[in-house]
Amino acid sequence: MILQKEIELFLEEDLREDDVSCTLVKSQNVSAVIFVKEDCIVSGLEIASAILDYMKIGYEQKKMPGDFAKAGDVLYELNGDSVSILRAERLVLNFLSHLSGIATNTADYVKIVKEAAGEKSESGKVPKIAATRKTTPGIRKFEKKAVLDGGGDPHRQSLSDMVMIKDNHIEIMGLEQAFSEAKRQTSFSKKIEIEADTKEQAVRAAEIGADIILLDNMSPQQIREVVALMEQKDLRNRVLLEASGGIRKENLKEYATSGIDVISLSAVTNAADWIDVGLDIANK
CATH class of the missing domain: 3.20.20.70 (Aldolase class I)
Structure with missing residues (x-):
């Protein structure tokens, strides 16, 4: 379960009071993709989706938690307000990067153990x-x-x-x-x-x-x-x-x-x- 107050705390830490970086661009509807640049086991989709929902960004999720993704695979196709997407970007990417790293690392350990036990x-x-x-x-x-x-x-x-x-x-x-x-x-x-x-x-x-x-x-x-x-x-x-x-x-x-x-x-x-x-x- 992901609480709204958690998302708000994460956003507050990143945005603060004077967000010029994201408001430099004109508010307009844009499309975007979130993709992986290396092979991995995907994780963090639940929190990423919750942030996108909170920011009222439309999306189509292309992978499920625990899926293997190869370099270049798209995790999300986005459509929404340009300022909102820029504001959500780093927070969403941080969670996906960190948590997919843990899932991928864990999978490496699990693979070693399974192979060793079988041998x-x-x-x-x-x-x-x-x-x-x-x-x-x-x-x-x-x-x-x-x-x-x-x-x-x-x-x-x-x-x-x-x-x-x-x-x-x-x-x-x-x-x-x-x-x-x-x-x-x-x-x-x-x-x-x-x-x-x-x-x-x-x-x-x-x-x-x-x-x-x-x-x-x-x-x-x-x-x-x-x-x-x-x-x-x-x-x-x-x-x-x-x-x-x-x-x-x-x-x-x-x-x-x-x-x-x-x-x-x-x-x-x-x-x-x-x-x-x-x-x-x-x-x-």
Whole structure:
């Protein structure tokens, strides 16, 4: 859901009070196209369309979220007031460029994992690629949607989505007490995830009833050892195992075949290149 107040805040930031740049041109009806200048997975169309609607610019949307677009493909054909199109231009292009970059980057990670799991994984399991909460303040929901458009998993939208017991909780309270208190305060409908730094901690988290265990900064070999140990103790099917920390495209294949269920990376959002997207007036 995109709120009108969000669009107004975005426009206020860009336009301010004395917009001479756009009002230099005479107000008249013009046509324009928005197009990509490089291959990408398209994202950001929902917010782009909402801005165009708010600015009363007519448009025909040529792609859907998650579609592949090759260089030169048109995303929108526009028709409307020239001043309105110029005022909406940079805001629309910024969202399309940034969010399509995240979707494209996410799709790269998903492809690597699928190929690796198909080639080497003993179980045939394909781990999910998930985002983290390391997102841009104010536009998290758009960045998380871009991850979805790229074939990834958004993970938590906020702290209220589930309970995450991290190393600092454990340092302050101890593992058992932190988990017990989380169970006391949490509805049955929410999952509880525990971060584990060692094999022993991971096994203990499974034994006391964690729904998800985050294997933090573990190597692929250490993860394999955790999986083997849990299988020996008949704990593996009780929990989801998530890996995070130190994971890059260069070592992703090793993690993909380690027996993990979920691989979460901040890099899908905060290391994504922007896609080059342009708007051209095509009035003749």
